[in-house]
Amino acid sequence: MISSSIIGSARSKAGAFEAAKLTLPVFFAFFPLGIALGLLVHEYHLPVYMGFLMSFFIYAGSSEFVVASMLAASESLAEIAIAGLVINFRHIFYGLSVFDVIPKKGFKRFYSIATLSDETYALFLALRGEDRRYATLIAFLNHAYWFLSVTLGLILAKSFSLSFPGVEFCLPALFIVLTIEQYKSLKKISPFIFALASSLVAFLFFKEQFLVVSIALSSLLMLSIKPKGKK
């Protein structure tokens, strides 16, 4: 009886360790980007606590960089909200495909859903059978990597009063890279043409609400496409 429970706990420890190993690539992806966000918060003269709060409560990669730059430019809350909504809109599709991986009830369920970032989603997709028990652990580790990396960036910037004029370029660089990655996986040119046309209209007529207008127009153009096959 006792020995079987010991074996059981040893086995579950090994399982948890295996699951934790899955998160290593996420750590290596988050570490430099989190440091960059920490440095950026400092470079934009936002208060240090904003770095902590953003990485803990917003925790949605690229939108945090955009929010930091919008806050630094004192954009209105409504515009920040709409930008957050459109940039993170993709998250609305994540829950469905990992329905069975999400714990069934309680705080674990809430936490796994609330922290369902791109990276956690990708790992959840890879979880099979028994490993699904460790979903919350995986979500937590990813969240912790992000929070700690941003904290490290903040500490580096603050304590050594490091200033990198030009570090704000990591934002456009991130978006350029992600655009190329999107093209590589989709291999279609039309969404980019939609975005280009919408952005031109936004730039010419709605410079103040560029992002919101551009993304809203792109979405409208996309909704006009007839989906293939009837349902």
Add this chain to the structure above:
Amino acid sequence: MTAYYLSAIAILCLINISLRSLPFWLPKRLIEHPRMAVLSAYLPPAIMLSLVLYCFSGEFQKNEGVYPFLFASAFVVLLHTLKGNVLLSIAGGTLCYCLFKAWA
């Protein structure tokens, strides 16, 4: 200012949690609608390019030279097409921009 910052955090936190939990509430019919499938495939690439252009438009509205920005952007594209390493491209591009700024 503090109220402004904290409201922004609260609003975005709420938006994210709502977006992430919506599929567990909304009728499956709506989420699995064919037009939603189009949106989920096409929206992310369009948003990414819009974000790039958003950065460009901000840069063009400043009264500084845009050349360091354009040059560094071209460098990121080149680096990423050649090497395809996300972090290398971001770090390389940012370094290139920093050097350009320091030198200009």
